[in-house]
Amino acid sequence: ELLALKKELDKEFEEIKAQGLALDMSRGKPSNAQLELSMEMMDVLKGNSDLKCETGVDCRNYGVIDGIPEAKRLLGEMSEVDPEHIIIYGNSSLNVMFDSIARSMTQGVMGNTPWCKLDKVKFLCPVPGYDRHFKITEFFGIEMINVPMTPQGPDMDMVEKLVAEDPAIKGIWCVPKYSNPQGITFSDEVVERIAALNPSAEDFRIIWDNAYCVHDLTDDGDKLANIFDILPKYNNEDMVIEVCSTAKITFPGAGVSAIIASDNNIAAIKKRLNVETISYDKMNQQRHVQFFKNADGVRAHMKKHAKILKPKFDMVINHLEKELGGKGIASWFKPKGGYFISLDVMNGCAKRVGELCKEVGVTLTNVGATYPYGYDYDDKNIRIAPSYPPIDELDMAAELLCICTQLACIEKLVG
Ligand code: PLP
Numbered sequence: 085e086l087l088a089l090k091k092e093l094d095k096e097f098e099e100i101k102a103q104g105l106a107l108d109m110s111r112g113k114p115s116n117a118q119l120e121l122s123m124e125m126m127d128v129l130k131g132n133s134d135l136k137c138e139t140g141v142d143c144r145n146y147g148v149i150d151g152i153p154e155a156k157r158l159l160g161e162m163s164e165v166d167p168e169h170i171i172i173y174g175n176s177s178l179n180v181m182f183d184s185i186a187r188s189m190t191q192g193v194m195g196n197t198p199w200c201k202l203d204k205v206k207f208l209c210p211v212p213g214y215d216r217h218f219k220i221t222e223f224f225g226i227e228m229i230n231v232p233m234t235p236q237g238p239d240m241d242m243v244e245k246l247v248a249e250d251p252a253i254k255g256i257w258c259v260p261k262y263s264n265p266q267g268i269t270f271s272d273e274v275v276e277r278i279a280a281l282n283p284s285a286e287d288f289r290i291i292w293d294n295a296y297c298v299h300d301l302t303d304d305g306d307k308l309a310n311i312f313d314i315l316p317k318y319n320n321e322d323m324v325i326e327v328c329s330t331a332k333i334t335f336p337g338a339g340v341s342a343i344i345a346s347d348n349n350i351a352a353i354k355k356r357l358n359v360e361t362i363s364y365d366k367m368n369q370q371r372h373v374q375f376f377k378n379a380d381g382v383r384a385h386m387k388k389h390a391k392i393l394k395p396k397f398d399m400v401i402n403h404l405e406k407e408l409g410g411k412g413i414a415s416w417f418k419p420k421g422g423y424f425i426s427l428d429v430m431n432g433c434a435k436r437v438g439e440l441c442k443e444v445g446v447t448l449t450n451v452g453a454t455y456p457y458g459y460d461y462d463d464k465n466i467r468i469a470p471s472y473p474p475i476d477e478l479d480m481a482a483e484l485l486c487i488c489t490q491l492a493c494i495e496k497l498v499g
Contacts, residue, residue, distance in 0.1 A: 090494045093487055097444065100484060105445035107481040112264070112423035112469045114332055114389070121388050122334040125375040135370060143366035149357050151342070155369035159342045161379035163297050163328050164310050170342050171353060174364045177329035177341040181291055182220050184325055184343075187356060188254070189224050193287035194322065194352050199226075199254060208246060208256035210238040212426060212454035212465045214264040217257040217293070221456070228456035229253070233266060235417070237274035247283035255289045261308040262296035265426040265454055265467040267419020269306035279314035281323065292326040298386050299332060300421040301394045312344070321346040330372060332423065333382060333389075340365075340372050396470040400425050400482045407486035413493040425468040426454070427485075433492040434463045440488035446481045
């Protein structure tokens, strides 16, 4: 029976291959239609002769190292934190994360030994996760330890045990809302347990990458508990470094990013900032403030994104349900936001799915990339990025992905 099905799928596969398609579901980029949503932002400063921020500093000139107050307020409201605890940076939160790790390596964290002077530095990496996080820790020679994700967030029994036992573990990567790639939002219990961690390393830091804090696809989006409200209960105020950005709100690569942290962390960071730059791009901060006005403006804008994105997510999920559902060869989550769908196929089949997809002209995120060192020990995870392709192309790409998944799994089953 399997062989008959394989024959049928092989035939379909060859027919499609002959069409010479070129479909791309590899990177989580907004589509052109989404970018259009923010084009008016380019005009908000026009005809505005007074480009002073509310403290009177001219945004066209040097000054205000940590961000104009109105931008702090906007991003503070957006991520539900006190503007006092925010530093506004440049165009990329990834850059801020890299910088945080670099600073910990060379200068140490708040008076502790610089990590580069230690024999071993390790980081916990919830998997599957964001490839670029893993690239940063790999770059600095930090040993990465996989921690499996559960539907509620990282496996906290494992996290608690490891950080308590091993002082070489200096941090953990977290994407707490609509995680990349699974779209999982950490449950209240997980956030509480993270805030309550009792690590052996005094300079243990949680990188709380809230990249998708306002990126709901539906009106009943997930709610993430505010970790900064919980940390004081456990005297852990200094343990979390949160980052966010407007990359997938306005323009990726041309947005505004921010760090959110305790008074102690902010003071330590500011000391260095004055050496690093004279000031970030306040014109862009102004542009964002004037375009959105406040967090309600951001939320209204995100509804427009959702209107474009939701049908694409639905399209992929429908294909998965219709073509792979109930067959016992694949599983996935149905995210309420974020940028990705994570597909787990039968162990040992993901790389083959990637190869087959490539043959029929569908580009996926490199299989394995969702794991440290690009190595998925089960060879099962595939990251689907539905945002960029037009919906008719996505329709075809998702269909092909399902065919390739079935083919790879049958190949494995029939040996
Ligand atoms: N963090 C996560 C979890 C992401 O998925 C991405 C982009 O895909 C980024 C950060 C990059 O953000 P930025 O453009 O602000 O550097």
